[in-house]
Amino acid sequence: MDGSKEKIILNVGGIRHETYCSTLRTFPGTKLCSLTEPNASTLYDYNPTTKEFFFDRSAQLFGYVLSYYRTKYLHCPVDTCRSVLEEELAFWEISDAQLAPCCWLKLTKDSQPEEFNVWDENEHADDQCLIVQVERRDFSWRARWQPKIWSIFEKPFSSLSAKCLAIISLLFIIGIVIIFCEETKAQYEYSAANLTIFGHSDVIHSIHEPYYHQDPYLLHLELFCVLWFTFEFSMRFFFCPDKKKFLRNPLNVADFLxxxxxxxxxxxxxxxxxxxxxxxxxxxxxxxxxFKLLKIFKLIETPLILRVLSYTLKSIIREICFLLMILAFETLFFGSLFFYGELLGIHSSYRADLHFTDINICFWWALITLTTVGYGDIIPLTIFGQVMAAFAAIFGMLTIIIPIPIFLVKFKGYYATAITKQKLKMSKKRDLVQLQLEEVLIVLFHRSPLAQDVCLETQMAGNP
Structure with a gap:
């Protein structure tokens, strides 16, 4: 009889489960896999009459454990206590890192499903693009070199050549920034040299013809740097897996401009x-x-707190837009009241003391007051204007304070999701290293003389 079709009966908590031995061998090194070994009947509670193994464990959770061996996806019930689940998985010698993301969210109440998916989409976006390109099975020279060249230009830590290229690009970026600062000095000197001095009516005004001058060596150095950036941008664009996504990136648009x-x-x-x-x-x-200075972040690992902050801002972009609409309405409303209130409340003889000439300047005053900056360049002179200024400051503080809890709730959810993802990765890496180590030890053991002697003695004893 085929060994893969041999059945085994498990009695867990009074409920009988029947499955194939090949199913239990799906995950070597676990307790269920050890039941398929010849000496399992002596190690565990085995009933030779009914030919079943008995375990006094939770029958409900064991159903999910057995399903994990069948489907390779580990799930858990909705109303499961985390400590109970961890204890049960530890008994069956299964790592909790294998738990499906949807069930991690059940145990981590602060996270949301869309938050977990956002992290997966952003972390594996570039890799998925390269996978799609490989699956096209295009055997042209471009398809063969595309993943390598794209990794060299976009992933600085993928190889030694990528690190060298990143350092060269960083030097050119620092150089172009220094040249830009030196060029602004020349433009400032030009602007200051052509100021027209105004005096009394009997003074003759000298009019200078506008003239622009730039040091040639700065222009040549800038051209040298831009030629490198042109080469870099052309290579990245040509070997880009997804050109539409490449052109939608603001940093790439800035590089092009x-x-x-x-x-x-x-x-x-x-x-x-x-x-x-x-x-x-x-x-x-x-x-x-x-903007090229932002590429420096590719050379260092972005801190977890900054990544969480960026995802949080993306998730509340709709709330931010709504807040800006409220702020715009308050600016128009209080600016208009301030403008007409000051004009109606002040005496006609004091009209020259007003610090504004039109309603647009009042809008500027309202925005500065609502954001509690208060430059003091425009101040109310009437009682009505002072009352409006007080209300504007109060409403401005409320407008800024109210969205803070929304931001904190979102930030807490994303942070919990990020920590969960990191724990999952670390646990999976640890399990993978342990599994590889066990495989190496098994291979070394079978190749050792001691293992050969054991096999020889077993065969001489008549065991298969």
């Missing part, structure tokens, strides 16, 4: 000297160089 200012300035070298506004706009676009 940062390539244009130096090329435009080179092609319009003669004309830009007489168009200082164009030079200032190109300098404004060069601010995107600073």
């Amino acid at each position: 940062s390539l244009f200012p130096v090329y435009i300035e080179l092609f319009t070298a003669k004309q830009i000297q007489k168009m200082p506004n164009l030079a200032l706009w190109l300098g404004f676009v060069r601010v995107v160089y600073l």
Whole structure:
């Protein structure tokens, strides 16, 4: 009879379970797997009459344990105590790290299913893209080199070449930032040299023709750095698994925009000297160089607390938008009341003392008051205006304080989920290392002379 079709009967808590021996051998090293060994009847409570093993354990939880051997997915009942489940799994020699994510959420009440899925989606997004590319079975040179080159440019710790490339890219980023700061010094000197001094009517005003000047060596150094960034961006875009997702990344868009200012300035070298506004706009676009500094985070492991904070902000983006709408309404409302209240409440002879000329400045005052900053550049002069300022400050504090509990609840849920994920990973890695070690020891034992002697003695005794 085929050994894989041999059946075994288990009596757990008075309930009989019948399964195949091959099912119990699914997870070697566990207690149920040891029941399939020849000497199991002497080690456990075995009834030769009914040919069944008896265990005085929870019959309800054992049903889920046996289902784990059949489906390789471990679940638990809804109303299970965590300590009881851990004790039961420890008896059957099963690690609680094998528990399915949905059941981890049952035991961790602070987490939500969508929160657990968000972590999985974000952590494995890039890997899934590469898997999809491999599954296309495209045997072209691009398909063969795509995972390697993409890992070199996007995963600094994947190989030695990726680390070297990341260090080179970091040096170029630091260099372009230094060049950007030096270029702003030249633009500031140009702006200060062309200020027109106004005096009395009998003074002759000198009018200077606008002229832009930039040191050539700075432009050449910037071009050298931008050529490297052009090469890097082209390689990343060409070997990207998902180009739509690549272009939706704000950092990639900033990298693309940062390539244009130096090329435009080179092609319009003669004309830009007489168009200082164009030079200032190109300098404004060069601010995107600073976004390249964010790539430094790829060289270090992002702290858990920062990752939790980013996921929390993404989850409450709708609440943030609603808060901004309320703040905008309060700005318009209190700004309008302040504007007309000041005009109606102040005497006509004191109109010159007002610190505002139109309602837009009152909107600025309302926003600063609602956020409790209070620069003091605009102050109320009438009783009505002072009352409105007090109400604006109170409503501003309430608008800021009320969303804080929502943020804390979300943050607590994501933090609990993150801790759970880390425990799962550590437990699975520990179990994997232990399993590999056991396999190595088994192989070494079977190859040892002692094991060969034991096998020889067993065969001579007539045992199979």
